[in-house]
Amino acid sequence: MNLQDFFLAVTITLGFIKICKYLFNFLNWIWIVFLRPTKQLKKYGSWAIITGSTDGIGKAMAFEFASKGLNILLVGRNPLKLETTSKEIIDKHGGNVKVKCVVIDMQDISGKEIMKRVEEAIDGLDVGILVNGAGVAYPYARYFHEVDLDLMDSIIKVNVEGTTWVTKAVIPSMIKKKKGAIINIGSGSTVVLPSYPLVTLYAASKA
Template sequence: MELKWPDIFLVATCALGTITLFKALISFVKWVWIMFLRPPKNLKTYGSWAIITGSTDGIGKALSLELASKGLNILLVGRNPQKLETTMKEIRDKYGDQVEAKLAVMDFENVNGEEIVKKMEEAMEGLDNVGILINNAGMGEPYPRFFHENDPQIIDAVVKVNLEGPTWMTKAVISKMIKNKKGAIVNIGSASASVVPSFPLHTTYSATKAYVAMLSKCMNLEYEKQGIDIQCQVPLYVATKMTKMKPSLLVPSAEVYSKASSACIGYERECVPNLVHSLQRLFVREVLPHAFCDWFIMRDFLALRKQTLPKDSNAL
């Protein structure tokens, strides 16, 4: 029987619809597996020591305690010696002789790449079995501002902490992992670079986080055959000092986020570990039009900018 063009079109449309539906079903089953059923990796197989930057507050501190609970020794990296001591004491009080904890004072705003590498080599002396590096330290512009309104010092600090910090920390640590033929590096990204189509008035912050995402993807391909898993984890809003938010249904605490974060280490090159965040990402990327997202974010940040501008400001 000879098929006519309307019949061919109908068959092709049905086939395309079936393929699209099948792909969506596979994606859903995969998502359910990752979020609810997939077992976390035994992180101690990477090595006995984990290094965590920005480990005195928020996600970094919560991850330090979470990984210590799994029997990993923790090297805390941060700029505030007193807060580092507090976190170290908390780990030792909670886990006693089960784990070791050390600290390294590092202010990414005031050191260059060569100094970061040198300081970390000194801090890692005697720690041959470094298995995990979590580049968590980050900062953003304190208020929504047009790019030209930001102080040069703010722009420089955001670039140093968010971009140069993880780059040179990775440079300092990865040689040990190559030698051991195993390791995991987690770079904490941001929804501002990986979920929403744009993030105006926080331009430097979102741009540096886009760099972090690409750094992770490229390096994962470079080093996966060396036994090193490199990953960018993408949080949305988490209740931390940086976001100035309290825990809620849509905003997990740092402790809740850290449990999901640790369970994802060693898997996808880029992931959204938290369940609620994953649903929010799906809604923003697959349901909301990009033009609407751009308009809404711009409107929201313009209103916040107006509230935080100095009264004597002559800004636009």
């Protein structure tokens, strides 16, 4: 085999491996989305705690879990939104679920205080699922060096530290009963491009 044939064989082999990888990922996606049996969420515990639960994905997951018969602990910084979301869930699902609310502004209190408030809120509850859905994003695209210090501080406190401290508060009970599920809501900005230069800090915090 001459050198040209060797490089051609290597190129074909690498291309075949790459195609197989994409095919495997596609088939895995088909399995997860369409074919995988539905999980019985209540086997983890009777309560789900959701941060960022009054808007977007967090709110949608609160309604979805409630539809499965899980009791919901809503965590957010706006008391009015928490009350509204709680009422909406109860109105839709009647007496099938219980809903509790805890007000926590992760931008304004320490990590230890976040942990303390969550521990107090879940005391006596059989928490089986934690959804870390709270997040702070840029109000508009900008380069990293243009991000003001207050926004930078808020993104790190909520997206990184808040997620860490809430998980720290919830996970001991899951370990004790040897079951539980933790869902961290990320962002497509971490995978759409190898680098996301106009939302660098947000993408890094939601990777």
